[in-house]
Amino acid sequence: MTQLVPDTETPPDTSPGGWRQRLRTTHPTTLLRWLRAGVLAAVAVTALLHLVVTTQADRQTAAAQHTYEAIDFINTAHREARDADAALTSVFEADQVPLIGTGSAFSNHIARVYTNVTSATEGNAAGKPGLTQIQFVQGQLTTCLRLADAAVRDYARTGQYGVRAAHHALTDDRQRDRGTQRPIPGTGGLTASLDDLQATEQHALDEQRHSRWLNPAYVWPLVAGPAVIMLLLVLATSRILARHFRRYIGLRLPLALLATTAVGIGTGTSVLTGLDQQRLAQHPLVRTPVTLTLALAALATAAALTYLAYRPRLAEYRFPRS
Numbered sequence: 001m002t003q004l005v006p007d008t009e010t011p012p013d014t015s016p017g018g019w020r021q022r023l024r025t026t027h028p029t030t031l032l033r034w035l036r037a038g039v040l041a042a043v044a045v046t047a048l049l050h051l052v053v054t055t056q057a058d059r060q061t062a063a064a065q066h067t068y069e070a071i072d073f074i075n076t077a078h079r080e081a082r083d084a085d086a087a088l089t090s091v092f093e094a095d096q097v098p099l100i101g102t103g104s105a106f107s108n109h110i111a112r113v114y115t116n117v118t119s120a121t122e123g124n125a126a127g128k129p130g131l132t133q134i135q136f137v138q139g140q141l142t143t144c145l146r147l148a149d150a151a152v153r154d155y156a157r158t159g160q161y162g163v164r165a166a167h168h169a170l171t172d173d174r175q176r177d178r179g180t181q182r183p184i185p186g187t188g189g190l191t192a193s194l195d196d197l198q199a200t201e202q203h204a205l206d207e208q209r210h211s212r213w214l215n216p217a218y219v220w221p222l223v224a225g226p227a228v229i230m231l232l233l234v235l236a237t238s239r240i241l242a243r244h245f246r247r248y249i250g251l252r253l254p255l256a257l258l259a260t261t262a263v264g265i266g267t268g269t270s271v272l273t274g275l276d277q278q279r280l281a282q283h284p285l286v287r288t289p290v291t292l293t294l295a296l297a298a299l300a301t302a303a304a305l306t307y308l309a310y311r312p313r314l315a316e317y318r319f320p321r322s
Contacts (some may be wrong), residue, residue: 028244032321034236036310039256042230042304046260047299049223049265054292056213057271063125064208070123071201077116078194084109085170089191092163097155102105102148113190114141119199125204133197144169216272223268227261237310252309256302275310 011130057085117137124130147169151162172189174196176182185196212218234257238249270291 011087011234028240031240032310032314035233036306037052038233039230039306041224043260043299043303043306044264046226047296049226050263050295053213053219053267053271055221060208060211060213064205066123067125067201067205067208067258069204070120071198073120074194074198074201078111078191080109080116081170081191082113084113085167088163088166092160097152110145117158126200127210130200130204133200137190137193137197140169140193144190179293214271219271223264227264230257230260252311256305259298263298266295
């Protein structure tokens with residue numbers, strides 16, 4: 001009878017010491033192939049991250065630019081509201097109401113307030129609260145026009161005092177909390193409501209500018225990480241070439257590392273330098289066809305240099321000398 005012998009095959013050693021032993025016994029050309037694959041992967045990941053990070057950052061920066069433009073429209077509307085109040089005061093103080101009513105200057109300023117507030121709606125980044133505040137401002141604007149027209153109709157009876165309600169609707173300050181003396185949002189005249197709207201949109205802009213795609217603590221590790229890993233792989237390659245092949249690393253791998261690092265640093269720099277108010281007032285230049293082409297060309301060159309750097313040593317064993 002045949003006796004079964006239990007399988008006593010030793011499982012592979014997965015301890016750190018076991019992996020080190022396997023690396024020592026692995027043929028140098030196999031290690032070089034692994035390192036070449038790792039370096040090429042780092043180059044490919046850099047290209048992918050360049051596309052992803054710049055695309056997302058471009059989208060976030062463009063949204064922040066629209067919000068900045070909306071805030072600029074709101075500030076312009078605020079100035080026009082002040083000018084409308086001054087124009088209305090001038091008409092009533094000069095007793096020109098029977099001739100010209102509220103005056104063309106007042107009407108023009110009010111029209112520009114409405115136009116700027118409407119334009120700000122397109123860049124509203126505060127969502128429903130921002131839209132609600134815009135609608136509230138438009139309602140106040142209608143009230144200001146109604147009160148000014150009423151002051152003109154009643155001018156013969158009330159004189160200059162009849163325009164007081166229109167002035168209050170235009171420029172009244174916000175009421176203050178009795179305990180903290182802080183302004184209460186939603187109170188006051190049209191200019192106060194425009195201040196509230198501006199604060200709401202500014203808060204939304206601050207949140208946009210602190211998006212993770214525009215956060216240095218998130219962007220820099222993401223775009224520079226592959227270059228750091230590539231540096232470690234290049235150093236390991238240099239050690240293997242010196243120890244097993246008695247060769248220096250040459251210039252190709254360092255140049256590939258330099259190109260990859262330059263793309264990573266350039267990506268982070270282009271993403272994070274377009275967030276100040278001056279640049280937002282202009283057109284953000286995060287991702288353009290020129291920068292995209294240059295980055296991908298540099299990474300393609302890095303991949304080619306990497307392949308050529310490893311090829312001679314690997315070819316020695318593929319085509320042994322006679």
